[in-house]
Amino acid sequence: MSVKPVTITITGAGGQIGYALLFRIAAGELLGPDTPVRLQLLEIPQGVRAAEGAALELQDCAFPLLAHVDVHDDAEAAFRGTNLGLLVGARPRTAGMERGDLLVANGGIFGPQGEAINAGAADDVRIVVVGNPANTNALIAAAHAPDVPADRFTALTRLDHNRALGQLATTVGTPVGEIRDVAIWGNHSATQFPDVSHATAGGQSVPALLAARLGGPDAAREWLVDHFIPRVAKRGAEIIEVRGSSSVASAASATIDHVHDWVLGTTNGWTSAAVVSDGSYDVPEGIVSSFPVESVDGAWRIVPGLELDAFARHRIAVSVAELEDERDAVRALGLL
Numbered sequence: 001m002s003v004k005p006v007t008i009t010i011t012g013a014g015g016q017i018g019y020a021l022l023f024r025i026a027a028g029e030l031l032g033p034d035t036p037v038r039l040q041l042l043e044i045p046q047g048v049r050a051a052e053g054a055a056l057e058l059q060d061c062a063f064p065l066l067a068h069v070d071v072h073d074d075a076e077a078a079f080r081g082t083n084l085g086l087l088v089g090a091r092p093r094t095a096g097m098e099r100g101d102l103l104v105a106n107g108g109i110f111g112p113q114g115e116a117i118n119a120g121a122a123d124d125v126r127i128v129v130v131g132n133p134a135n136t137n138a139l140i141a142a143a144h145a146p147d148v149p150a151d152r153f154t155a156l157t158r159l160d161h162n163r164a165l166g167q168l169a170t171t172v173g174t175p176v177g178e179i180r181d182v183a184i185w186g187n188h189s190a191t192q193f194p195d196v197s198h199a200t201a202g203g204q205s206v207p208a209l210l211a212a213r214l215g216g217p218d219a220a221r222e223w224l225v226d227h228f229i230p231r232v233a234k235r236g237a238e239i240i241e242v243r244g245s246s247s248v249a250s251a252a253s254a255t256i257d258h259v260h261d262w263v264l265g266t267t268n269g270w271t272s273a274a275v276v277s278d279g280s281y282d283v284p285e286g287i288v289s290s291f292p293v294e295s296v297d298g299a300w301r302i303v304p305g306l307e308l309d310a311f312a313r314h315r316i317a318v319s320v321a322e323l324e325d326e327r328d329a330v331r332a333l334g335l336l
């Protein structure tokens, strides 16, 4: 291998999502078929054996792109020299919980990890937080890494974005690959706003296609408000109810999509990611909120200048208010 391997830290590597991620990363699906990877797996002591087992299986796959695997139970060692941090390690919610209920259980994980990233990660480090509540955990990690530019910290809302594509494809009758410019705004929670007002399918306006399919603009609006938005926003709870535990393979797949597009560029219109707000669309600066984004030259850029109607502005404001409440709660807990 002549190309220098990219170092990737995966926290919670012994858990469910970790297991679904590792083999796809080592197979080249994250960074493409020409980029070797070096994996640094982080677990708590109780999870180390599971991560070690995954490392043995990685070796047994003989992936040509896999340069090396290490297992750590120390965050500083796991983030040393890292180019990409996938912060998955955290407790998942169970039936009846909202993701915000995990703030106390999981918030304490992300300050020390932010400090470890600050201390030893590579200059080009990029972070995606998957562990819930993902937006606020990313806020905590970023706050503990003052030497790392804030735009390197993101949280995963690509799963919500992909869920929206899946629901639209079924209703509009267009393959997912032909749907563009859907957006998820706000928190990775039930208050998020999945927005199709600028979306197209096969080059045609999605709101117009929905109106044609469902019997007019009022019926389309009713479907969006009463079915599509809650179905996407509460899909995590639906998965927990049907499957008995929270999403794994779809979450891993969305994590791969997020990092792939961040590093290699978006190609089919926008996507969605939770990034540190620069004040766009009246989202207070510093909040980690989902926006429609494009990846340009390896950096997320919030899509500028979109027109938002009163309904959209209201829905975004509700989700942003929840993010502000979460920020205030972790501040009160001394985590920020």
Ligand SMILES: NC(=O)c1ccc[n+]([C@@H]2O[C@H](COP(=O)([O-])OP(=O)(O)OC[C@H]3O[C@@H](n4cnc5c(N)ncnc54)[C@H](O)[C@@H]3O)[C@@H](O)[C@H]2O)c1
Binding pocket: 011, 012, 013, 014, 015, 016, 017, 018, 042, 043, 044, 046, 047, 088, 089, 090, 091, 092, 093, 109, 129, 130, 131, 132, 133, 134, 156, 157, 159, 160, 188, 246, 247, 248, 251
């Ligand atoms: N943002 C999203 O779209 C999304 C989607 C699905 C799941 N999630 C979240 O991802 C997280 C992980 O889910 P899972 O199904 O893999 O859970 P899991 O319980 O199977 O695995 C979590 C792993 O994290 C480890 N861990 C705990 N604290 C750690 C720490 N401080 N450092 C390193 N590792 C640590 C645990 O030992 C465990 O092995 C949960 O918080 C879940 O809610 C987010």
Ligand SMILES: O=C(O)C[C@H](O)C(=O)O
Binding pocket: 092, 093, 099, 132, 159, 235, 236, 237, 239, 246, 247, 251
């Ligand atoms: O909903 C959860 O708790 C897990 C995850 O965030 C999801 O959206 O599936």
